[in-house]
Amino acid sequence: MEKSEVKLLGAWPSPFMLRVRIALHLKSINYEFIEVDLLGPKSELVLKSNPIYKKIPVLFHDGNTILESQIIVQYIDEVWPNAPSILPSDAAQRADSRFWVAYFDDKLVPALIIALAAKSKDTKNAAIAELETGLVHLEEAASTKLSKGKALFGGENLGYMDIALGPFLVWIGIIEKLNGVKLLNETNTPSLLRWADSFFSHAVVKTIFPEVEKLIEFAMMLIPVLRARPELRLLLGISD
Secondary structure: OOHHHEEEEEOOOOHHHHHHHHHHHHOOOOOEEEEOOOOOOOOHHHHHHOOOOOOOOEEEEOOEEEEOHHHHHHHHHHHOOOOOOOOOOOHHHHHHHHHHHHHHHHHHHHHHHHHHHOOOHHHHHHHHHHHHHHHHHHHHHHHHHOOOOOOEOOEOOOOHHHHHHHHHHHHHHHHHHHHOOOOOOOOOOHHHHHHHHHHHHOHHHHHHOOOHHHHHHHHHHHHHHHHHOHHHHHHHOOOO
């Protein structure tokens, strides 16, 4: 496949964009990466490509524009069915994986952003408590899915849940560092803690993941931007 046939519009620090990059690399798909600035004004290409949500990532393939990281990853798995498969072959397991990814995006991602950006200590602590509760629920799923010696949700290779959850591990670590807490620990989330080590040890993750220190520097620049944009504060429920 020619490189120009697949293009990915995104920004290097975005965990949503990293989901797509992991899937593309896992399938050995050549693509062109079009970088946008997360901290600057929305680019015309983003506004034109995603006029509804006005956000990245966006995948361009064969004249089609595919939006939303979850949907893009599923699209990649369907259009390029070569091994390794990303979603489970069993219908019930696929449904279960989709449920947990939707739960993570609906419940934990907003709490993560609020914990990162809120000014009020009470608001921040409430978001951290919600993260702790959500991660305990994920631990219950992980303890079952990662049983029988499985290191990853996908088994021997990265699967849908690995790709969806893994890019947010660094951001969870940033919240831990900024607030003096341990959201992933041996007491409450031992299976997730071991899974995180396996995720970061995977060859694809090592190849494309940004340096942790660069992400921390970016987070420090992102926090005042989140606090200063009223539409983001309203969307994320940050009232302080």
